[in-house]
Amino acid sequence: xxxxxxxxxxxxxxxxxxxxxxxxxxxxxxxxxxxxxxxxxxxxxxxxxxxxxxxxxxxxxxxxxxxxxxxxxxxxxxxxxxxxxxxxxxxxxxxxxxxxxxxxxxxxxxxxxxxxxxxxxxxxxxxxxxxxxxxxxxxxxxxxxxxxxxxxxxxxxxxxxxxxxxxxxxxxxxxxxxxxxxxxxxxxxxxxxxxxxxxxxxxxxxxxxxxxxxxxxxxxxxxxxxxxxxxxxxxxxxxxxxxxxxxxxxxxxxxxxxxxxxxxxxxxxxxxxxxxxxxxxxxxxxxxxxxxxxxxxxxxxxxxxxxxxxxxxxxxxx
Amino acid sequence: xxxxxxxxxxxxxxxxxxxxxxxxxxxxxxxxxxxxxxxxxxxxxxxxxxxxxxxxxxxxxxxxxxxxxxxxxxxxxxxxxxxxxxxxxxxxxxxxxxxxxxxxxxxxxxxxxxxxxxxxxxxxxxxxxxxxxxxxxxxxxxxxxxxxxxxxxxxxxxxxxxxxxxxxxxxxxxxxxxxxxxxxxxxxxxxxxxxxxxxxxxxxxxxxxxxxxxxxxxxxxxxxxxxxxxxxxxxxxxxxxxxxxxxxxxxxxxxxxxxxxxxxxxxxxxxxxxxxxxxxxxxxxxxxxxxxxxxxxxxxxxxxxxxxxxxxxxxxxxxxxxxxxxxxxxxxxxxxxxxxxxxxxxxxxxxxxxxxxxxxxxxxxxxxxxxxxxxxxxxxxxxxxxxxxxxxxxxxxxxxxxxxxxxxxxxxxxxxxxxxxxxxxxxxxxxxxxxxxxxxxxxxxxxxxxxxxxxxxxxxxxxxxxxxxxxxxxxxxxxxxxxxxxxxxxxxxxxxxxxxxxxxxxxxxxxxxxxxxxxxxxxxxxxxxxxxxxxxxxxxxxx
Numbered sequence: 001x002x003x004x005x006x007x008x009x010x011x012x013x014x015x016x017x018x019x020x021x022x023x024x025x026x027x028x029x030x031x032x033x034x035x036x037x038x039x040x041x042x043x044x045x046x047x048x049x050x051x052x053x054x055x056x057x058x059x060x061x062x063x064x065x066x067x068x069x070x071x072x073x074x075x076x077x078x079x080x081x082x083x084x085x086x087x088x089x090x091x092x093x094x095x096x097x098x099x100x101x102x103x104x105x106x107x108x109x110x111x112x113x114x115x116x117x118x119x120x121x122x123x124x125x126x127x128x129x130x131x132x133x134x135x136x137x138x139x140x141x142x143x144x145x146x147x148x149x150x151x152x153x154x155x156x157x158x159x160x161x162x163x164x165x166x167x168x169x170x171x172x173x174x175x176x177x178x179x180x181x182x183x184x185x186x187x188x189x190x191x192x193x194x195x196x197x198x199x200x201x202x203x204x205x206x207x208x209x210x211x212x213x214x215x216x217x218x219x220x221x222x223x224x225x226x227x228x229x230x231x232x233x234x235x236x237x238x239x240x241x242x243x244x245x246x247x248x249x250x251x252x253x254x255x256x257x258x259x260x261x262x263x264x265x266x267x268x269x270x271x272x273x274x275x276x277x278x279x280x281x282x283x284x285x286x287x288x289x290x291x292x293x294x295x296x297x298x299x300x301x302x303x304x305x306x307x308x309x310x311x312x313x314x315x316x317x318x
Numbered sequence: 319x320x321x322x323x324x325x326x327x328x329x330x331x332x333x334x335x336x337x338x339x340x341x342x343x344x345x346x347x348x349x350x351x352x353x354x355x356x357x358x359x360x361x362x363x364x365x366x367x368x369x370x371x372x373x374x375x376x377x378x379x380x381x382x383x384x385x386x387x388x389x390x391x392x393x394x395x396x397x398x399x400x401x402x403x404x405x406x407x408x409x410x411x412x413x414x415x416x417x418x419x420x421x422x423x424x425x426x427x428x429x430x431x432x433x434x435x436x437x438x439x440x441x442x443x444x445x446x447x448x449x450x451x452x453x454x455x456x457x458x459x460x461x462x463x464x465x466x467x468x469x470x471x472x473x474x475x476x477x478x479x480x481x482x483x484x485x486x487x488x489x490x491x492x493x494x495x496x497x498x499x500x501x502x503x504x505x506x507x508x509x510x511x512x513x514x515x516x517x518x519x520x521x522x523x524x525x526x527x528x529x530x531x532x533x534x535x536x537x538x539x540x541x542x543x544x545x546x547x548x549x550x551x552x553x554x555x556x557x558x559x560x561x562x563x564x565x566x567x568x569x570x571x572x573x574x575x576x577x578x579x580x581x582x583x584x585x586x587x588x589x590x591x592x593x594x595x596x597x598x599x600x601x602x603x604x605x606x607x608x609x610x611x612x613x614x615x616x617x618x619x620x621x622x623x624x625x626x627x628x629x630x631x632x633x634x635x636x637x638x639x640x641x642x643x644x645x646x647x648x649x650x651x652x653x654x655x656x657x658x659x660x661x662x663x664x665x666x667x668x669x670x671x672x673x674x675x676x677x678x679x680x681x682x683x684x685x686x687x688x689x690x691x692x693x694x695x696x697x698x699x700x701x702x703x704x705x706x707x708x709x710x711x712x713x714x715x716x717x718x719x720x721x722x723x724x725x726x727x728x729x730x731x732x733x734x735x736x737x738x739x740x741x742x743x744x745x746x747x748x749x750x751x752x753x754x755x756x757x758x759x760x761x762x763x764x765x766x767x768x769x770x771x772x773x774x775x776x777x778x779x780x781x782x783x784x785x786x787x788x789x790x791x792x793x794x795x796x797x798x799x800x801x802x803x804x805x806x807x808x809x810x811x812x813x814x815x816x817x818x819x820x821x822x823x824x825x826x827x828x829x830x831x832x833x834x835x836x837x838x839x840x841x842x843x844x845x846x847x848x849x850x851x852x853x854x855x856x857x858x859x860x861x
């Protein structure tokens with residue numbers, strides 16, 4: 001069995017359509033992020049990991065509804081209650097008091113529930129309480145980590161390939177992360193530590209995909225007669241040659257993730273959704289963002305060779 | 319080296335065997351998010367930010383030492399206590415049931431006391447009184463049941479001690495039943511021959527100590543906690559446990575100290591304590607300074623007790639008991655002996671400082687996951703993981719047939735290497751860790767796909783089988799190397815910047831990348847060489 005054998009799609013020629021699609025996706029994401037800022041004061045639905053606060057997950061008797069819980073926790077003043085996976089599990093989130101001990105809020109909520117329904121009607125299955133200071137630090141650290149890894153990737157690719165390959169790869173990865181963030185904002189997915197890990201996974205996956213295509217471009221650049229060829233053709237050829245691999249790898253990864261989504265349970269559901277999204281965007285971007293970016297960079301700023309070895313015969317340009 | 323397929327295969331089997339054994343013997347630990355448990359992050363209370371970095375680090379060291387002293391109180395196996403960045407402490411307790419108690423243990427102020435060590439002969443007269451009071455309070459039957467409990471998990475020799483020696487074939491079950499009296503005829507005068515307490519005491523090798531065998535510790539603890547026993551102790555005397563377990567011959571013991579009940583000095587009188595090394599005699603020592611009032615008390619006391627031992631007791635556990643050589647005022651020095659490493663002196667200095675100034679500790683992060691939730695996640699994850707693996711195998715087999723089979727074999731080796739690697743490093747598997755695994759599995763599959771696609775391409779341009787395979791591996795290598803290395807760079811940065819779960823992600827990802835590298839470029843290749851063995855250069859292959 002062979003998929004996309006000897007394909008010759010004109011990917012680069014379609015790049016303006018891709019820019020349009022990416023632009024819309026990014027734009028929609030930014031609109032939602034702005035809306036979030038207006039409505040909730042934060043551009044993402046940060047979980048207690050980042051904002052600080054309390055989270056209590058409870059499993060209740062089947063006949064209790066979210067409404068009952070809300071009434072028990074103060075009616076209109078009740079902290080937000082959301083359902084978690086199964087019918088009978090709920091998550092209550094509450095901000096942590098300024099100077100109180102971080103356990104106080106959770107204890108109060110537990111006491112209120114016990115007063116309303118009795119001690120046996122519910123079971124606390126998970127609590128998370130994070131001081132506000134820790135949350136702020138985490139945001140900063142995550143940002144540093146991503147920026148720093150961009151920088152090192154850039155340097156590595158500049159040495160192993162050329163500077164513009166590094167730039168194109170970083171642009172594509174940035175594109176993926178921004179679209180993912182937009183998606184998270186649009187669907188109010190809670191940003192917790194596992195979500196950050198998922199975003200980082202996307203970063204890794206997208207980079208991996210891009211490098212495979214770039215590796216082929218690099219190889220084709222060094223073949224005989226490549227210098228006389230149209231750079232667009234060369235890049236197209238490289239994408240088409242790696243297309244079977246791209247489809248197969250993405251397909252297999254997606255299949256595994258779908259299995260995780262359907263059977264993995266509520267704890268990793270959000271996390272899997274983000275990963276699936278990331279794989280799709282990462283595959284798309286290696287073809288429609290990273291490779292065109294390479295062409296665009298060359299068109300605007302020339303070749304900008306860094307780390308090119310002089311001894312080698314002059315390679316073709318793309 | 320490793321030129322022949324055979325030697326390659328031997329190496330693969332060897333490595334897989336080692337990591338497989340590691341996985342089997344060490345086992346894979348699950349993170350608290352999967353297993354259930356409690357995760358606490360502690361920080362020194364410093365709202366005005368007036369403390370220096372060093373002061374904070376010292377405070378955290380002390381808190382660390384104090385919590386380690388209380389480690390048994392948590393009642394869980396292997397509590398994890400870890401310093402982070404000099405100002406925070408992480409305490410992880412797997413499967414804790416009483417959260418409030420755990421928090422209380424962590425935040426309670428440390429209590430340091432100096433007590434005089436008495437002689438065991440001071441206690442001798444009281445021992446039979448204690449034995450009798452235990453028998454009177456618990457009754458012979460329940461002591462027997464208690465003895466039986468211990469016997470069930472240990473040897474039968476405790477039964478001998480408990481029942482005044484005799485029939486060594488008495489089993490736990492027999493002891494538990496009423497019929498045991500007939501089988502142990504020595505018990506005609508049970509009240510006198512019963513020595514439930516004193517029979518468990520062995521004379522210690524330091525004045526004023528008993529040695530209690532490891533298996534007897536719970537029983538002795540139980541007896542000591544009884545009011546009747548406490549009343550039976552001589553006035554102003556106390557029995558207190560030592561901190562650490564000690565090995566004597568093949569057995570393990572804990573010290574039980576005979577102390578004066580009231581401390582003559584408490585830790586709040588201590589100003590500083592530092593560890594150092596005496597260059598002249600090349601021995602470790604601890605220098606300490608007391609407050610003026612404390613110095614007066616100390617001077618008076620040590621003057622009267624030259625030659626006696628002085629117990630340093632933290633949170634009720636005896637940490638050390640140096641001999642008083644001279645009258646000591648406000649400044650003193652504890653010599654640790656010439657063979658003692660500096661670490662022990664540092665530890666003792668830490669103990670002294672730990673009790674000197676109570677540090678207020680804030681819990682800045684607290685997470686608990688109920689065991690049922692954790693178990694559900696693990697079960698669901700297992701099923702999903704199996705299905706995922708089945709899908710990968712299916713795709714590889716239908717798409718690449720024989721070559722796919724080789725890849726599946728290589729992926730099998732990969733899985734053993736990753737899990738074995740995690741087990742070897744003692745890393746725990748968390749939800750973010752699973753993400754790292756998925757990414758690295760993806761990359762391992764990808765590496766194989768890259769190679770096979772390349773071989774197909776080479777075959778398509780008409781190369782001979784052997785050359786095509788050679789070229790396929792050769793050309794796919796650069797992409798695999800670059801992709802893996804950039805991801806590894808990212809993983810290492812995350813490890814550097816990340817905390818907790820993100821680090822877990824970085825660790826599994828890093829191990830996964832290294833394993834996938836080896837799996838694709840060495841294992842798959844070796845399997846291919848085996849597959850090609852005996853084939854002619856032009857024979858078709860199934861890829």
